[in-house]
Amino acid sequence: CLSLLSESDDGNFILQGTQVKDVVIKPEAPNTLLLDKHADYIAAYGSKKDDYEYTLSEYLRMSGIYWGLTVMDLMGQLSRMNREEIIEFIKSCQHDCGGISASTGHDPHLLYTLSAVQILSLYDSINVIDVDKVVDYVKGLQQEDGSFAGDKWGEIDTRFSFCAVATLALLGKLDVINMDKAVGFVLSCMNFDGGFGCRPGSESHAGQIYCCTGFLSITGQLHQVNADLLGWWLCERQLPSGGLNGRPEKLPDVCYSWWVLASLKIIGRIHWIDKAKLRSFILACQDEETGGFADRPGDMVDPFHTLFGVAGLSLLGDEQIKPVNPVFCMPEDVLQRIGLQPDLLN
Amino acid sequence: MCLFFYFRDRKEWADLEPVPQDDGPNPVVKIAYSEKFTDVFDMFRALLKNDEKSERAFALTAEAIELNAANYTVWHYRRVLLQALDKDLREEMKYITAIIEDQPKNYQVWHHRRMVVEWLNDPSEELQFVAEILSQDAKNYHAWQHRQWVMQEYKLWDGELEYVEELLEEDVRNNSAWNQRHFVISHTSGYSDSAILEREVQYTLKQIKKAPHNESAWNYLNGILQDGGLSSYPGLLEQVTELQDTCSSPYLTAFLVDLYEDALETNSSSYDQQETLNKALELCKLLAEEKDTIRREYWNYVSRSLQNTEYITDMLQV
Numbered sequence: 290c291l292s293l294l295s296e297s298d299d300g301n302f303i304l305q306g307t308q309v310k311d312v313v314i315k316p317e318a319p320n321t322l323l324l325d326k327h328a329d330y331i332a333a334y335g336s337k338k339d340d341y342e343y344t345l346s347e348y349l350r351m352s353g354i355y356w357g358l359t360v361m362d363l364m365g366q367l368s369r370m371n372r373e374e375i376i377e378f379i380k381s382c383q384h385d386c387g388g389i390s391a392s393t394g395h396d397p398h399l400l401y402t403l404s405a406v407q408i409l410s411l412y413d414s415i416n417v418i419d420v421d422k423v424v425d426y427v428k429g430l431q432q433e434d435g436s437f438a439g440d441k442w443g444e445i446d447t448r449f450s451f452c453a454v455a456t457l458a459l460l461g462k463l464d465v466i467n468m469d470k471a472v473g474f475v476l477s478c479m480n481f482d483g484g485f486g487c488r489p490g491s492e493s494h495a496g497q498i499y500c501c502t503g504f505l506s507i508t509g510q511l512h513q514v515n516a517d518l519l520g521w522w523l524c525e526r527q528l529p530s531g532g533l534n535g536r537p538e539k540l541p542d543v544c545y546s547w548w549v550l551a552s553l554k555i556i557g558r559i560h561w562i563d564k565a566k567l568r569s570f571i572l573a574c575q576d577e578e579t580g581g582f583a584d585r586p587g588d589m590v591d592p593f594h595t596l597f598g599v600a601g602l603s604l605l606g607d608e609q610i611k612p613v614n615p616v617f618c619m620p621e622d623v624l625q626r627i628g629l630q631p632d633l634l635n
Numbered sequence: 636m637c638l639f640f641y642f643r644d645r646k647e648w649a650d651l652e653p654v655p656q657d658d659g660p661n662p663v664v665k666i667a668y669s670e671k672f673t674d675v676f677d678m679f680r681a682l683l684k685n686d687e688k689s690e691r692a693f694a695l696t697a698e699a700i701e702l703n704a705a706n707y708t709v710w711h712y713r714r715v716l717l718q719a720l721d722k723d724l725r726e727e728m729k730y731i732t733a734i735i736e737d738q739p740k741n742y743q744v745w746h747h748r749r750m751v752v753e754w755l756n757d758p759s760e761e762l763q764f765v766a767e768i769l770s771q772d773a774k775n776y777h778a779w780q781h782r783q784w785v786m787q788e789y790k791l792w793d794g795e796l797e798y799v800e801e802l803l804e805e806d807v808r809n810n811s812a813w814n815q816r817h818f819v820i821s822h823t824s825g826y827s828d829s830a831i832l833e834r835e836v837q838y839t840l841k842q843i844k845k846a847p848h849n850e851s852a853w854n855y856l857n858g859i860l861q862d863g864g865l866s867s868y869p870g871l872l873e874q875v876t877e878l879q880d881t882c883s884s885p886y887l888t889a890f891l892v893d894l895y896e897d898a899l900e901t902n903s904s905s906y907d908q909q910e911t912l913n914k915a916l917e918l919c920k921l922l923a924e925e926k927d928t929i930r931r932e933y934w935n936y937v938s939r940s941l942q943n944t945e946y947i948t949d950m951l952q953v
Contacts, residue, residue, distance in 0.1 A: 309848070341669045344676075348706040394680050395708040442711060444746045481817055481858030487776075490783050490821075492814040494776060524930050525850060531929075537810040537850040539774070561933040 310538055311528040318573035318586050322602065324609060327595055328366040330580030331357045334592055350392040351382065351401035353592055355408050360596040362411055362620050363603060363611045372412055379405050380417055386429075387422030388440070398440045399430060403452040406459050411623055415460065424462045427453050435470030436488075446487040450475050451500035454507045455617060458629060468508060475504050476513055483518035495526060495535040499548040502555045503616045506631040511556065516634055520558035523549050531566030532585065542584045543574045547597035547618070550604050554615040557634035564605050571598050571605075672702050683712060688719040697730070704734060710743045714750060724755050732764060739768050745777045749784060761785040766798065773802055774811045783818060795819045807842050813851040817858065826859055835859055840874055847882035853890055865890075866898035866906065885927040892918050892937060899941065915941050 334357060335343050346353060354375060361367045382390045382405065388397025389405040402423060409415045430438045430453065437449040450471060457463045477489045478501060484493025485501035498519070505511050526533040526549045532541025533549045546567060553559040573586040574594070581590030582598035596618075603613040612621040616631045624630065675698050682692045696713040699706065717727060731748045738744060752758055765782040768775060786792060796819050802812040824831050839856045843849060860868055872894060878887060895915035898906040916938055923934035 341672070344669065344672060345703055348703065348708065390708070394683060395706075396711050398707065440707075442714070442746065442750065444742070480814070481861070482854045486814075487780060488783070490787070490818045491780055492776065492811050521933060522854070524933050527929055529929070536774075537854075538808045558933075561930060561936070563929045563931075566929060 309529060310534075310540055311530050312532065312541060312585055314530055314570065314573045314586055319575040319577050320569060320572050322572060322607065322609060323575055323577060323580065324364050324599075326577070326580030327575075327582070327599065328361060328364050328369070328580075330590065331361055331592060331595065332366070332369045347392050348395060349401075351379070351389065351404040351408075352391065354378075355404040356592045356596040358408055358411055359619060360592070360599050362623070363599055363613055365611065367411070375408065376412065376414055376417055379408060383418050383422070387419065387424070387426035389418070389423070396440065397426065399427065399437065399449050399452045399456070400439065402426065403456045406456050407617070407619060410459050410627060411619065413626065420460055420462075424457065424460060424465055427456050428465045431466050431471065433470075435467060435472070435474035437471070447475055447478050447485060447497050447504070448487065448500045451504045454504055458507050458631070459617070459627065463507070472505070472508055472510050472513075475501050476510075479514075483515045483522050493522065493536060495523070495533070495545050495548040495552065498523070499552050502552045503631075506555050506616045506633065509632055511632055511634050514556055514634075516556045516558065520553060520556055520561055523553050523556075524558070524561035527562055527567065530570055531563065531568075532570035533562075533567065540585065541570065543571055543582055543594050543601070544584065544597040546571055546601035547604075550601050551615040551618065554604055555633050559604065568602065568605055568607075571601050574598055675699055675702055679709065679712075683708075688716060690720065692716055693720060693722065700734065704738050704741055704744055707743050710747050714747070717751075724751055727751050728755070728760065735764075735768065739772065739775055740777060742777065745781050749781060752785070758785050758789040758791065762791060769802070773806060773809050776811070779811050779815065783815075786819075787822070792819060792823050796823075803842065807846045808849050808851060810851040813855045817855065826862075832859065832863075836868070836871070840878070843878065843887075844882055847878070847884040847887060849884075850886060853886040857890065857893060864897050864901055865894040866901065866903050885922060888918050888922055888926060891915075892922070896937070896941060900944070912941060 335353075337343065358367065358370055358375070361370055378393075379389070381393050382395075382401070384390060384397045386397060388399070389402040390397045391401040395401075405418070406415070406423065409417065427437075430440070430449070432438060432445065436445045436447075437453045438445055439449045439452075453466065454463060454471070457465065475485070478485045478487070478491065478497070480486060480490075480493045482493050485497045486492050486494055487497050491497070502511070502514065502519075505514060525537070526535070526545065528534060528541050530541060532543070533545040534541050535545045535548065550559060550562065550567070553562060570586075571582070574582045574584070574588075575598070576583060576590045579590055581592070582594045583590045584594050599610055600613045600618055603610040604615060613619070614621050614624050614631075615633070617624060617629070675695065679695055679699050682695060693713070693716045696709055696716065699709045700713070703709070716722070717724070728748075728751055731744065731751060735744045735748060752761060762782065762785065765778050765785070768778045769782075772778075786795065796816070799812050799816045799819065802809055803816075806812075820826060820831070820835070826832050826835070836856065836859070839852050839859075842852050843856075846852070857865070860871070865871065872891075875887065875890060875894070892915055895906075895911045895918075897903075898911050899908060899915070902908070919934045919938040919941070923931040923938070927934065
């Protein structure tokens with residue numbers, strides 16, 4: 290096979306000829322972990338409240354805060370964040386129906402309800418909100434077929450099945466939903482390749498697989514997964530560069546290093562990934578000047594990819610980072626404090 | 636509605652020619668955009684607070700969406716207004732069509748379209764529209780979800796297999812198209828008819844000959860034959876082995892390992908068990924050491940599994 294390199298827009302190279310869609314890591318890419326730079330990046334993020342990008346992402350602010358706090362805690366730097374301000378902010382985001390919104394003046398949604406509960410768990414302050422109402426809100430989103438809507442407008446997605454059980458597990462209230470139906474719906478999203486999509490029949494996708502394996506872990510149903518078949522599909526995500534993609538014939542992205550890696554950890558097959566190669570890909574996604582991680586080497590950084598880069602490195606065993614729980618993407622010590630130890634396969 | 640009356644438009648300043656700041660295009664654009672953004676969203680927040688249901692509120696949602704189509708609260712409000720003001724949903728279809736064409740990778744826009752289609756109970760434009768979006772990006776995950784929803788909800792299965800084949804002609808590695816193929820057949824004829832299964836096997840092998848290094852095709856082949864078992868499918872081993880000379884790939888080798896594994900697990904009488912085990916182990920070694928080293932841990936695992944199972948004990952007892 291001829292190897293042809295062509296340059297992509299961002300200055301990376303795409304390997305053609307063998308038709309493997311991938312990036313090529315340049316020799317000058319970062320190869321050591323720059324934790325202090327990342328902590329500085331996150332600590333300063335959002336300090337300029339009128340920054341355009343910050344304003345543009347207001348609609349996901351609660352998740353943005355969760356990403357920032359979690360990565361800071363994993364790096365042992367949580368104290369640099371403004372706990373009181375964040376707790377007050379969360380209180381102002383709980384609506385009468387019990388659901389929590391991304392920010393003040395936005396509508397409640399299951400995604401941001403989970404992020405809020407995760408943040409309050411990190412801060413051991415869950416009772417600043419009305420927990421019973423949160424539970425009612427989540428329960429009310431379960432549909433006839435066991436699936437969960439994201440909010441009152443009815444979008445169905447296995448992401449929301451995960452959000453629902455993760456929220457309830459953190460609150461110790463898993464028993465309020467129809468568990469059999471919830472499990473039944475998620476299993477109906479299992480595909481011929483062993484993966485999962487967002488709804489029955491949807492293409493297998495690493496993000497959805499993380500949500501479904503996470504769901505099955507929390508609900509004690511991992512034995513229903515075909516671990517060898519799914520494990521093979523997941524380790525096939527690793528490209529020659531060492532990075533992981535989300536589905537066949539797509540470029541690698543550092544966030545897939547989390548969705549894929551965490552899924553493999555949950556089903557007991559994380560060793561099927563070439564760890565050294567993945568580590569070097571993740572490190573190459575750092576920005577030495579600004580701190581933070583980008584989706585792939587050379588691109589612009591953001592808090593989302595920063596969390597998943599660091600969390601991925603933690604799963605790979607980096608001792609400078611706290612152990613992270615593969616189901617909840619939260620520090621293990623927080624979950625131990627709560628008393629949550631979701632199943633993982635061997 | 637004019638919310639930001641730029642100085643350059645004000646008649647008291649008409650005698651002056653604006654001098655753009657020389658920072659390069661981006662910062663200036665960003666600053667202007669930021670001001671308009673704050674302006675529009677301050678107004679949006681005011682309308683929400685008063686729960687105003689008016690034409691001007693409706694018009695403002697369009698301004699807000701233009702600035703940030705991912706803001707789900709704006710879409711909610713727009714839907715509330717569509718109903719409260721009894722707006723023309725056909726016009727709304729035109730509107731959401733334009734928005735999606737501009738920003739096709741956004742959950743909110745597709746969910747909004749679905750709601751309008753449901754309210755109109757009219758899917759007649761959907762397959763055509765999704766096909767158009769897929770022609771720009773044939774793997775758009777949101778587009779495929781919408782397509783599947785429309786087809787299932789309104790039972791629009793006709794012609795889809797042909798459409799999938801067209802897409803695979805354009806890009807035989809399109810995993811979404813392979814998934815759709817499985818989706819269509821599962822919901823129509825199913826795979827239990829042996830004529831249909833054979834058609835699919837031959838179709839897939841043909842695509843593999845065109846592009847042997849194609850994970851999707853191999854996954855599909857494996858997927859449709861799982862129930863029946865790879866080793867017992869007539870002629871399959873021969874056809875795949877034949878491909879080895881011209882179309883070798885790690886996927887082909889992996890498929891052979893799966894086939895041999897199936898022969899061993901089912902204790903198939905058509906296969907010499909010892910020879911099959913040896914071949915399978917040899918291929919695992921080839922993959923681990925040469926052809927697919929990045930997944931050597933997986934191949935070593937398969938090797939160990941092959942050697943540690945019941946049929947080995949059976950073999951030794953003979």
